Amino acid sequence: MTEQAAEKPIRIASILFERLDQIDLTGPFEVFSRLTNCSYDIVAKEIRPMKDANGLTITPNQSFAECQDVDVLHIPGGPGQEDLMEDEETLSFIRDKASRATFVFSVCTGALVCGAAGLLRGRKATTHWGFKTLLPHFGAISVDSRVVIDGNLISCAGVTAGIDGALMVACLVRGQAAAEQIQLLMEYAPDPPFNCGAPDVARADLVQSAREALEPLLSRRLATARRCAEKLGIVS
Amino acid sequence: MTEQAAEKPIRIASILFERLDQIDLTGPFEVFSRLTNCSYDIVAKEIRPMKDANGLTITPNQSFAECQDVDVLHIPGGPGQEDLMEDEETLSFIRDKASRATFVFSVCTGALVCGAAGLLRGRKATTHWGFKTLLPHFGAISVDSRVVIDGNLISCAGVTAGIDGALMVACLVRGQAAAEQIQLLMEYAPDPPFNCGAPDVARADLVQSAREALEPLLSRRLATARRCAEKLGIVS
Numbered sequence: 001m002t003e004q005a006a007e008k009p010i011r012i013a014s015i016l017f018e019r020l021d022q023i024d025l026t027g028p029f030e031v032f033s034r035l036t037n038c039s040y041d042i043v044a045k046e047i048r049p050m051k052d053a054n055g056l057t058i059t060p061n062q063s064f065a066e067c068q069d070v071d072v073l074h075i076p077g078g079p080g081q082e083d084l085m086e087d088e089e090t091l092s093f094i095r096d097k098a099s100r101a102t103f104v105f106s107v108c109t110g111a112l113v114c115g116a117a118g119l120l121r122g123r124k125a126t127t128h129w130g131f132k133t134l135l136p137h138f139g140a141i142s143v144d145s146r147v148v149i150d151g152n153l154i155s156c157a158g159v160t161a162g163i164d165g166a167l168m169v170a171c172l173v174r175g176q177a178a179a180e181q182i183q184l185l186m187e188y189a190p191d192p193p194f195n196c197g198a199p200d201v202a203r204a205d206l207v208q209s210a211r212e213a214l215e216p217l218l219s220r221r222l223a224t225a226r227r228c229a230e231k232l233g234i235v236s
Numbered sequence: 237m238t239e240q241a242a243e244k245p246i247r248i249a250s251i252l253f254e255r256l257d258q259i260d261l262t263g264p265f266e267v268f269s270r271l272t273n274c275s276y277d278i279v280a281k282e283i284r285p286m287k288d289a290n291g292l293t294i295t296p297n298q299s300f301a302e303c304q305d306v307d308v309l310h311i312p313g314g315p316g317q318e319d320l321m322e323d324e325e326t327l328s329f330i331r332d333k334a335s336r337a338t339f340v341f342s343v344c345t346g347a348l349v350c351g352a353a354g355l356l357r358g359r360k361a362t363t364h365w366g367f368k369t370l371l372p373h374f375g376a377i378s379v380d381s382r383v384v385i386d387g388n389l390i391s392c393a394g395v396t397a398g399i400d401g402a403l404m405v406a407c408l409v410r411g412q413a414a415a416e417q418i419q420l421l422m423e424y425a426p427d428p429p430f431n432c433g434a435p436d437v438a439r440a441d442l443v444q445s446a447r448e449a450l451e452p453l454l455s456r457r458l459a460t461a462r463r464c465a466e467k468l469g470i471v472s
Contacts, residue, residue, distance in 0.1 A: 160266075
């Protein structure tokens, strides 16, 4: 990437909504807000304080109506994403912005919102490990990777995977040196205390109890995914 | 830990302030807010929206005056921490709560606020790699580790280290199985795109340019640290 390309002004928008999983937004925020020559907004249907799934209050700075075209459209997930999957105002906003964005970037179950907007048809994608079985309902090809890049679609695994994904996006829009600088400044040399952050490495009993904890949410999301698939005319 | 001890009700408070580095708070929030039988509050001098160093608006849910004694007091860092280092209202609040807390948990330059409150005298501690030289001004023994535990003081390295530290705190207050369950649910199996998240692994030119970027902040914090040391009667 030439120095000029690296410094082309860019726009990024992260979507905020009620009962999102806050770190799906705040993890990537930490990366995107450090990019130079970048206009970065937190957008929502309305500008008012919103509570994440566990009660953190975050306020957007821009409404959907005010949002210009963006280079990167970031869609977080979390329990509240289910409402968005059948909310035409949000789906239209995402479809419209995505059609002219350089990258669409989903974190965790934000991928399911992209799916409901019809953006996953025939695309490789990932989401939180507990909800990957839902991806085919949107015509997506589920991939076992923490960050999946398919054309202009970048999707991440669950929750904290958004930090890894956002650093990849930073690299794509600003070059590797810029992304590395951000990674060093945010001291991102993770050292998890346990080796259990994904179902392929965690103990079977731990995975089992996590699946049980997620089951009610999975059932509801499956029903919603089926309605979305029908509307999109996708046979999975 | 017995099952009964694991389920003793606990209280956690995270301190919010203007120009903090938001992920110093939101990283641990993701962990603490998932603990069972836990009353968790975001506390600040006043209940009003506050902007992080890069513009994210977060609103606390509790004022210092309303805050009861807590089991875990969490102190994030970020550029705004410098003002706290000479703010007697905040330092008194921290000293008072810390004196009866089971754990004091600092993230990034939150350690320097703990230092200004006199909590680091003779204690092993860490902070963001760019500011570790300031620790001796508070009588602390600087340790090269991502998470440092010395008695009831748990301090983390910079920014994203708060996630690793919060999982350690979760383990200490609720046992390893509970912490592991949270780690799996938040899919914390990090896979950074580059190996450059700490100065001992990053390229020398990258570390040099990061040091240059941090220099103005380091100079200001050094002057503040010296004034704090004088007030605390610490000769470093």
